[in-house]
Amino acid sequence: MLNSLWNKTELDTDSADMSWEQFHESAKTGHYDAALSNEVVLAEMANLYESLPYKNSVPIALPSTLAPIAGALSDIMQARVTPREVAPHPISLTQLRTILHLAYGETRDNKDNPYAPRPFRTVPSGGGLYPLELYFYNGGQVDGLALGIYHYSPSLNAVQLTKSGDFTKEIAEGLVEFQSHLASQLSVIIFITAMFQRSVFKYRNKGYRFTLLEAGHVAQNINLAATGLGMGIMNIGGFYDRKIDDLLGLDGINHSILYMNGICRGEQK
Ligand SMILES: Cc1cc2nc3c(=O)[nH]c(=O)nc-3n(C[C@H](O)[C@H](O)[C@H](O)COP(=O)(O)O)c2cc1C
DSSP states (O other): OHHHHHHHTOOOHHHHTTHHHHHHHHTSOOTTOOOOOHHHHHHHHHTSOSSOOOTTSOOEEOOSSOOOOOSOHHHHHHHOOOOSSOOOOOBOHHHHHHHHHHHHOEEEOOTTOTTOOSOEESSOOGGGOOOEEEEEEEOSOBTTOOSEEEEEETTTTEEEEEEESOOHHHHHHHBOGGGTTHHHHOSEEEEEEEETHHHHHHHTHHHHHHHHHHHHHHHHHHHHHHHHTTOEEEEEOOBOHHHHHHHHTOOSSSEEEEEEEEEEOOOOO
């Protein structure tokens, strides 16, 4: 119902033009802006999921270990590159877990910290609100996982199948035409999505900026983890947002795709 509504209300390029200036102005923190009290923020945080629960899908436990990352951080940072040739390559569950955990996994439970009622993660997060969710598409390269779209649960260290089957065609249609071939050439495609209200309730329009900044932190961790594991990594902004939201089952307003990161075979030496 909602899908059909917003599909029909897509703005043309002219009507959406230049709204970024107004948006950026409205998203500045001013000296006279009233902040919410800590009590209100903590009460709101108590209502937030750590990550979406997908109660109808049985969690598939991920390994508790990390795959070894070879090389010094400074070497890995300098080696990161968009691969010239993109080809799929098998990925073990431990390698997948390593990428997901380093991307957005939990590192501290904060059980003894009354001022931080939620666990913290590998990335910093404005207000510790963690507005992002991670999904991925396994087109058949992940060892032991059936074909389909999965959601990553950092608190369970598990993944949950949200849509079973081959979605290569749908992903190809969701990519801008010049790169639709990537759908079948990437081993795993990670989707970084945002539930904006988790940040916006506290930081108003600036909270929207915070979700984008956080997606950058997560994406860079994915880039460095994949590079450190000897894999290729493609960062993808050229997608049709509505198509990808539809595929993931997101309403596109409260919850929407921000970024796609595809894992593939590393450069052949
Ligand atoms: C936000 C963002 C979106 C991008 N989108 C695409 C994309 O859709 N397709 C693509 O081939 N590369 C994409 N790239 C990769 C850039 O083209 C690439 O990083 C840039 O050319 C620099 O090359 P390097 O990654 O090898 O350093 C994107 C990069 C960023 C940061």
